[in-house]
Amino acid sequence: MTTATTPPPKRILSGVQPTGKLHLGNYFGAVRQHIALQDEGPCFYFIADYHSLTTIHDAAVLRQNTVDVALDYLALGLDPDKAVFFRQSDIPEVTELAWILSTVTSMGLLERAVSYKEKIERGIDASVGLFFYPVLMAADILIYRSHVVPVGKDQVQHIEMTQDIAGKFNNRFGTVFPIPTYRLDKESKVPGVDGQKMSKSYGNTIEIFAEGKPLQKTVMAVVTDSTPVEAPKDPEKCNVFALYSLFAGDEEKAALAARYRAGGMGFGEAKKMLLEKINAHFGPARERRKQLAAQPEQVEAVLRRGAERARAEARKTVALVREAVGMKPQSVV
Numbered sequence: 001m002t003t004a005t006t007p008p009p010k011r012i013l014s015g016v017q018p019t020g021k022l023h024l025g026n027y028f029g030a031v032r033q034h035i036a037l038q039d040e041g042p043c044f045y046f047i048a049d050y051h052s053l054t055t056i057h058d059a060a061v062l063r064q065n066t067v068d069v070a071l072d073y074l075a076l077g078l079d080p081d082k083a084v085f086f087r088q089s090d091i092p093e094v095t096e097l098a099w100i101l102s103t104v105t106s107m108g109l110l111e112r113a114v115s116y117k118e119k120i121e122r123g124i125d126a127s128v129g130l131f132f133y134p135v136l137m138a139a140d141i142l143i144y145r146s147h148v149v150p151v152g153k154d155q156v157q158h159i160e161m162t163q164d165i166a167g168k169f170n171n172r173f174g175t176v177f178p179i180p181t182y183r184l185d186k187e188s189k190v191p192g193v194d195g196q197k198m199s200k201s202y203g204n205t206i207e208i209f210a211e212g213k214p215l216q217k218t219v220m221a222v223v224t225d226s227t228p229v230e231a232p233k234d235p236e237k238c239n240v241f242a243l244y245s246l247f248a249g250d251e252e253k254a255a256l257a258a259r260y261r262a263g264g265m266g267f268g269e270a271k272k273m274l275l276e277k278i279n280a281h282f283g284p285a286r287e288r289r290k291q292l293a294a295q296p297e298q299v300e301a302v303l304r305r306g307a308e309r310a311r312a313e314a315r316k317t318v319a320l321v322r323e324a325v326g327m328k329p330q331s332v333v
Contacts, residue, residue, distance in 0.1 A: 009041035013146035015048040018065035022072045023205035025190040025198035035077045043083040054130045075289035086306035093314040098139035104168040138162040142177045143314045150183045173324040191239045193222045219275045229266040240270045247277035
C-alpha cells in the first residue's frame with residue numbers, strides 16, 4: 001500500500017518493432033529482461049507497428065510480423081495480467097501527442113540523431129518518418145508518463161532526446177511529464193553463426209522458435225576455426241562456447257572449457273551440446289507458442305485488453321497536454 005512517505009512504483013515502458021522473427025540476440029539482449037521486469041513495477045510493453053512503417057511497406061508482412069511478436073512474447077512468459085501489452089497503433093492519441101511535441105523540438109536535436117544517420121548509410125530511405133522517429137518515440141514514452149525505459153546502448157541517445165523534449169514542454173507549458181531515465185539492458189555478447197554480433201541485418205541469427213532440422217542446420221553452421229579434434233582449443237575464442245555459455249551454469253561452462261583445453265573434443269560435439277541446450281531452454285515456450293497460434297482470437301483479446309488499459313492512460317495525459325497548451329478537451333471519442 002502506498003503511503004505519504006512511500007512513492008508509487010516507477011512505471012516501466014518498452015517497445016519492440018515487428019521487423020522479423022526473434023532470435024537469441026533479441027532474447028538475451030532484451031526480451032528476457034522485459035519478462036523479469038514484470039515483477040518490479042507496472043510495465044507497458046507495446047508492439048511498435050507505427051515505427052516499423054519506416055522499413056516495412058508490405059501490409060501482409062506487417063500484419064504477420066505483429067502477430068508473431070505477440071505470440072513470441074506471450075509464449076516466452078509475458079503475463080498480460082501483470083504487464084500492459086498492446087499494439088502501438090491501437091493508441092491514436094500517441095500520434096496527436098507526437099505532433100504537439102514536435103512543436104517544441106528543434107531541428108538541430110533531430111539532425112544529431114546517430115541512429116538516423118546509420119540507417120541512411122545502410123540504405124534505408126531517408127523518409128520524414130525516419131527523421132521524425134525520435135519524436136514519436138518520445139510520445140510513446142511520455143504519453144504513459146513513464147519513468148524507466150530499458151534500452152540497449154544504441155537507444156540511449158533517443159532517451160536523452162526524450163528528456164530534452166519533455167523538459168522543453170514542461171518549461172514552456174508547465175510540468176506535465178516526469179523526466180524519464182533509461183535502464184541499460186544487461187549486455188550479453190551474443191555472436192551470430194558467423195562470429196559477428198547476432199543481427200537480422202547480418203543474416204546470421206539463430207531463431208528462438210526454430211526447431212528440428214532447420215535449427216540443427218543453423219547451429220551446425222556456426223563458424224569455428226580449423227583446429228583438429230585432437231588438439232587443445234581456446235574456449236574464449238570459440239563462437240560455439242560463447243553461445244553455450246549463455247545457457248549453461250558455471251559448473252557446466254567450466255567442464256566444457258576443460259574439455260576444450262585438454263584436446264580430443266571436436267567442434268561438432270560442442271555444437272550438439274549447444275543444440276541440446278537451446279532445445280531444453282526454449283522447448284516449453286515453443287509448445288506454448290503452438291497452442292497460442294491455434295487460438296488467434298485469444299491473442300487478439302490480450303492485445304485489445306491491453307490497448308484499453310493503455311488508452312485510458314493515454315487519454316489522461318492528452319487531456320493534461322491539451323489543457324496546458326490551451327486546447328479544449330476532445331469532443332469526439
